[in-house]
Structures are given as C-alpha cells and as structure tokens.
Amino acid sequence: MKSSKPQFVGKKVTIGELGKTQSGGTPSSKHPEFFNGSIPWIGTTALNGKFLGKNDAVKLITEEAVAKSATKIVPEKSIMVGIRVGVGKVAINAVPMCTSQDIVSIVGIDEASWNKEYISLALQYKAPLLAAQAQGATIAGITSKTLKAIEIPAIPINEQNRVVDILRKLENQVGFVRKQLCGLDALVKSRFVEMFGDLKSDTNGWPIKPFETFAIIDTHMANDLTPYLDMPHIGIDSIESGTGRLSGYRTVAEDGIISGKYPFTPEHLIYSKIRPSLNKVALPDFSGVCSSDAYPILPIAGECNRVYLAEVMRSAYFLEYILPLSGRAQMPKVNKKALSGFSMPLPPIELQQQFAAFVAQVDKSRFGGMLHLLNSLSGIMHASFFSVADTD
Known part of the structure; x- marks a missing residue:
C-alpha cells in the first residue's frame, strides 16, 4: 500500500539557495508626492499566508517614491517574509509591489523546480523557529542571514503540488x-x-x-x-x-x-x-x-x-x-x-x-x-x- 506521505529524497535546501533576497523600505511621509500613486506598498500586517493583490496595499506609492527611497519593486509571485514585528509571517504577491524594511522578499525562484505555495507553507511551519531567534532592544527581529539559513525538505515538484493541495483543502x-x-x-x-x-x-x-x-x-x-x-x-x-x-x-x-x-x-x-x-x-x-x-x-x-x-x-x-x-x-x-x-x-x-x-x-x-x-x-x-x- 502506497504511503500518503510524500517520499522525501533525503535532501534539504536552504531558503538562500532558492533565490535572491531583496529588502524593502518606507518612503518618507514628508514627501506627499511619493503617495497616491499606482504601486502597491505593504507592511507586515498585510502578510496573510496566501496571495496578495493591489487591494491588499497599505498605501499606493509613485515611481518617484521607489526611485528616491530604500523601497524596491518586488517581482510578482515572489515570497515575502516578515523579519520584524510579524516575524515569520509569509505571503506571495500576485502583482508587483513594494514592501517596508520589515519584509524580506525571495525573488528569482525556479518555477520549474519549486511550487511557491509549498515554500510558503514550509516557511509558515518554520515561523515559530524564526520568531524564537528574534533579537532587539526595542523592536525584535531577525536578519536576512537567519532567514536564508532556514532549511526545508527538497521533494519533486509533483510531490510539492500534492502537499499544497492537501493542506489547502484542510485550510x-x-x-x-x-x-x-x-x-x-x-x-x-x-x-x-x-x-x-x-x-x-x-x-x-x-x-x-x-x-x-x-x-x-x-x-x-x-x-x-x-x-x-x-x-x-x-x-x-x-x-x-x-x-x-x-x-x-x-x-x-x-x-x-x-x-x-x-x-x-x-x-x-x-x-x-x-x-x-x-x-x-x-x-x-x-x-x-x-x-x-x-x-x-x-x-x-x-x-x-x-x-x-x-x-x-x-x-x-x-x-x-x-x-x-x-x-x-x-x-x-x-x-x-x-x-x-x-x-x-x-x-x-x-x-x-x-x-x-x-x-x-x-x-x-x-x-x-x-x-x-x-x-x-x-x-x-x-x-x-x-x-x-x-x-x-
């Protein structure tokens, strides 16, 4: 009788090996021309464990805000992870958007080898481990180095798809x-x-x-x-x-x-x-x-x-x-x-x-x-x- 549990290949992969990490930033409120634009911008409160669209934006910022602040546009279907305040919270952006400095995004993931929802679910399971490593006198957080060192099981893409299907149905x-x-x-x-x-x-x-x-x-x-x-x-x-x-x-x-x-x-x-x-x-x-x-x-x-x-x-x-x-x-x-x-x-x-x-x-x-x-x-x-x- 075939086991219902995915057959692991005996290998683990770190988050850092899946793609590049990209930090965010917050445009200054002293510049009103940075706001009321068309580019979604979010903080950790928006991270919902699933997909985020334009309607989930905390603010809409302009191209000038991106050019003149530390925030960057995160390519669509990247994985965004909270590293301060909401340490370990995760979401996938369905559209290009920007984030605060409290979020690190994993970009450039090979879609032929990885189901991004699988990675997101794995990170949600690891959230307590990330939160336990948070440090800071005022606002506790983790570094991108800590995030990149997190390991998840490496399994074939068809098995990843099955894991996602089972867990989403349960959710x-x-x-x-x-x-x-x-x-x-x-x-x-x-x-x-x-x-x-x-x-x-x-x-x-x-x-x-x-x-x-x-x-x-x-x-x-x-x-x-x-x-x-x-x-x-x-x-x-x-x-x-x-x-x-x-x-x-x-x-x-x-x-x-x-x-x-x-x-x-x-x-x-x-x-x-x-x-x-x-x-x-x-x-x-x-x-x-x-x-x-x-x-x-x-x-x-x-x-x-x-x-x-x-x-x-x-x-x-x-x-x-x-x-x-x-x-x-x-x-x-x-x-x-x-x-x-x-x-x-x-x-x-x-x-x-x-x-x-x-x-x-x-x-x-x-x-x-x-x-x-x-x-x-x-x-x-x-x-x-x-x-x-x-x-x-």
Whole structure:
C-alpha cells in the first residue's frame, strides 16, 4: 500500500539557495508626492499566508517614491517574509509591489523546480523557529542571514503540488468552520451589551475602577525555561483577533527557546501589548509561557472575572484608550504603566460570573470541538510534511 506521505529524497535546501533576497523600505511621509500613486506598498500586517493583490496595499506609492527611497519593486509571485514585528509571517504577491524594511522578499525562484505555495507553507511551519531567534532592544527581529539559513525538505515538484493541495483543502475546511462560528461570536458580543450596556457612557452606572485594583500584570519573567519544556509557547500570532482562540503554537522544546518568557496558568488571560495586535486577548485553559510581546494578566478573585475582562479588552472602548499610548515610532508597545492606568466600569462579580457562564455554554456549542480538531489536524499535517528538515 502506497504511503500518503510524500517520499522525501533525503535532501534539504536552504531558503538562500532558492533565490535572491531583496529588502524593502518606507518612503518618507514628508514627501506627499511619493503617495497616491499606482504601486502597491505593504507592511507586515498585510502578510496573510496566501496571495496578495493591489487591494491588499497599505498605501499606493509613485515611481518617484521607489526611485528616491530604500523601497524596491518586488517581482510578482515572489515570497515575502516578515523579519520584524510579524516575524515569520509569509505571503506571495500576485502583482508587483513594494514592501517596508520589515519584509524580506525571495525573488528569482525556479518555477520549474519549486511550487511557491509549498515554500510558503514550509516557511509558515518554520515561523515559530524564526520568531524564537528574534533579537532587539526595542523592536525584535531577525536578519536576512537567519532567514536564508532556514532549511526545508527538497521533494519533486509533483510531490510539492500534492502537499499544497492537501493542506489547502484542510485550510478550507478550517475556514468553513470558522465562518459557522462567527454567529456564535456575535451572540456573545450581543449578550455582553445586553448585560452591561455601553461601557464608554457607563449607562448602568457601574463603579469606575482603576486596572490595578482588580488585576495584576504578571511580569515575572522566567530566565530558565527548563521546567517548561513540555508546555506550550504562545506567541501573539497564535492568538486570533476578536475571539482569542489559540492555534499554531508549539511546545517550548519544539521552539528551541531557552529564556526570556512569561509563565502563565489557566487563571491568567494573555494580552498582546504590541501594535497592531492590541485587540488580541486569549483565555488559555492550560499552563505555559508566552512571548515577551504579551502580558499575562491575573484578575483578582472576587473583584474581576477574566472572561468579562477579556471582552472589555477586545472592545473599541479599551482600544480608544490604549492606542494613543502605543503609537510612538521607537516603542510601538503598551508598557505596564500605561495599562495599569486604564479604568473601566466594574459590575458586581455575580453579574460578571453570569456572563462567563453564558460564554461557557456557547463554547460547548462550538461544533463539539470541531475547530480545535481541525486546527490540530492541520498542525499534524504540516509537521508530517515539513518537520523532516528538523529531524534528518
């Protein structure tokens, strides 16, 4: 019986061997003539794991902007990889476009030997490995040298095509289930407004309390991760915006990290403190460690329920407060002092717990764990196809 797993040829290839790398740049906003052109320009926020077109552009720039800045036109069907802020995020450009300096593009790939979606999927599997190597005092990142050294399995083009077909079909199934879940997510938000009213105007007259009186920002960093090797490592890219669902994470040992992470427990919530992910809040049901780009937050028992707090921190009310405090170019993060300064309506704990119980009932209706099953299967399939480069 023929194995369903591709037959590897026992060879690995580095990203640097696949083509040339090309860096990007950002045209100066001091020159209005650089903008309102026809050339798409993107940053790492646009990298979606698939294809990007003109409609995905963050800005449209002119030919003069290209000529007089560090940005360059990336030929169509190149592979673009985030090396800062969104380290490891990947996309393929369907049209020629320019990128910021936070992206390195792999150009000139031999299409007769390589399916670019295969390379993109392999890099997405390697994203946690890249993120673990990020360094920097203000904005952590990797060098193009680190990216070029990443290895992926070398398999025949027909096998690459089959890998892509299998994984894309699985992604479509995950996407279908996610759409079905949107109705349940909307139900939770509707119930929140029904129970607590408009937070900004505090229509119910709840007492306004400072953050530090009902939650602890738990920044006790673990400098030795040996006790956590078998536990999950959560990065901000593992947290889904809006819902806080967790996916795509691996264990501390698999990611190869050794220090500098925040431990958390099932009593914590995890909050992304870095732009542009300031609405990302996760509610883990396990212990582990999280990226230093996130804060583990421990609600004080009897004062605040973490489900209620998470919903508040995903709201426009919270973003309106926190966004202006994270906009500095050299420090696009929320610091502990800024977060501690947030105040919000705090209903009676009994009412918060009623909301949490409602959310728990909705969670039970989420296709009996179907999304978790599909995400797990997707991770297993990715590992089956790409982990050989780590183990040979």
